[in-house]
Amino acid sequence: MSTATDTAPSGEKKKAPAGERVADWADGRLGIYSLAKANMRKIFPDHWSFMLGEVALYSFIIIILTGVYLTLFFHPSMNEIEYHGSYVPMQGVRMSEAYASTLDISFDVRGGLLVRQIHHWAALIFLAAMMVHMFRVFFTGAFRKPREVNWLFGFLLLILGMFTGLTGYSLPDDLLSGTGVRFMDGAILSVPIVGTYISMFLFGGEFPGHDMVARFFSVHVLLLPGLMLGLLVAHLILVFYHKHTQFAGPGRTNKNVVGMPLLPVYMAKAGGFFFLVFGVIAVIAACFTINPVWAVGPYRPDQVSTNAQPDWYMGFPEGLVRAMPGWEISVWGGHTLALGVMIPVVILMPLVLTAIAVYPFIESWVTGDKREHHIAQRPRNAPTRTAFGVAWISWYFVMLIGGGNDLWATHFHLSINAVTWFVRIGFFVVPVLAFIATKRICLGLQRRDKEKVLHGRESGIIKRLPHGEFIEVHEPLSQEQLHTLTAHDQYEPVEIGAETDENGVERKVTPGEKLRAKLSKGMYGEESQIPKPTADEYKEITSGHGHH
Secondary structure, eight states, X not given: OOOOOSBOTTSOBOOOOHHHHHHHHHHHHHOHHHHHHHHTTOEEOOOGGGHHHHHHHHHHHHHXXXXXXXXXXXXXXXXXXXXXXXXXXXXXXXXEHHHHHHHHHHHTSTTHHHHHHHXXXXXXXXXXXXXXXXXXXXXXXXXXXXXXXXXXHHHHHHHHHXXXXXXXXXXXXXXXXXXXXXXXXXXXXXXXXXXXXHHHHHHXXXXXXXXXXXXXXXXXXXXXXXXXXXXXXXXXXHHHHHOOOEEOXXXXXXXXXXXXXXXXXXXXXXXXXXXXXXHHHHHHHHHSOOOOGGGTOBOOTXXXXXXXXXXXXXXXXXXXXXXXXOOEEEXXXXXXXXXXXXXXXXXXXXXXXXXXXXXXXXXXHXXXXXXXXXXXXXXXXXXXXXXXXXXXXXXXXXXXXXXXXXXXXXXXXXXXXXXXXXXXXXXXXXXXXXXXXXXXXXXXXXXXXXXXXXXXXXXXXXXXXXXXXXXXXXXXXXXXXXHHHHOSOOOOOOOOOOXXXXXXXXXXXXXXXXXXXXXXXXXXXXXXXXOOOOHHHHHHIIIIISOO
16 A cells, blocks of 8 residues: 655655646746736626626727738728629729728638628727716716726727727728718818828828828727727726726725625636627627628719718717808918818817816816725716716717718608708707706606605505504615615815905905806705705604604
């Protein structure tokens, strides 16, 4: 009878398995074991809304994978050739090598059309997931300290994603994408003084030039994806470092995280979810054709495709331009300013984007709150912010209608002038109505939460008291429910204070202080939040002095 030992019969030390030796070698040089031990058991909270960011991440991975495959067969050249491929309706038509290679990918490369469709659909879903993910961050206040920088990273990812989609959409050099690039060139030319120089630099000469596809290809596959990959890594590192936000609940504070460990639970779920996202996008791509470039033909500067509209994420600037009157003025001795394009694209669009980017800093300045926040807010508990967000979404959809005003007119048998005037009026009216309605709904939900805390949940059971009065029996809430409904902070509006000091000397109040006080009153005044029930109110109700 023998026992296992660490030494061989000759007395020599027994060798460790090859895999263990490789692991020891790597750990001795890279510190993998200590790094994994410290981080692989990190806790992440579990909530369905957190999947939105994962959808964006997985869509980006799908874009990279399919993009690498397409790059192997695409020829980014505007040299004209005569087509002799397998698509018969285009036989003998002169076109660029870029357009011809797109037809080859669609009809001759094995799996090429499906990969093209997956690539395009993944791009649309990627941008949609990023935008909805930002909505979740905005409405729950997850952009507050210490996550303001991560909000900026996410915002830059969205903007870069839009430009990456625009450059990729233009690569096939078909008539539809060429019309979109012509629109972009018109917007660039509307920039005073430097617009012409920017256009000449971008296209290598007079639009469309001969280098547009090659330049867009380099930007699309190298520059923008590289920047986005760097921002994405930085974004995830900050999420990992700051820890994920979590919704209020028993035992959840700003100093802990309640959830699942990264390994093995979270990674197993994430891996399965990646393949689910990939499968859904593949099914959509297989069933619904997008961007059939063979149906519109190659780009020619003297032609414009009908029913031309941008991808949804570019509908906002397109709608602004289509709805804006075609105003022009002459300045500086005959120089024309195209206000119909300059105001929406050069002035209004950058202002909107800047406001979105700096909003976390604006709210921090208004509230004066410098604390760290790791508990996500319920949207109803920040009525003014939620109303602003819904107003912006409604504004975006109005402009999206403007971006496809011809399609709305033809599909619903309307006058295109009527659609355009609806967009012009809706630009000013719809966001205001959405703001008012959303704020009232949030305040109503706050009142309902207060009633639940004080009186419990309606049971539907009617009871007759001994003296003949009928009441409805309310079920008291659990401690967990009470905590969830009362855990949110309530800010006091900033007050300017007395106009004179204790000596009767007039106190100087800066315009910034006055503006901050007005904004604070609008966000946290009496008409902008419902006071939480106090402990005394709750005790009075539950002690038997009121019906419960």
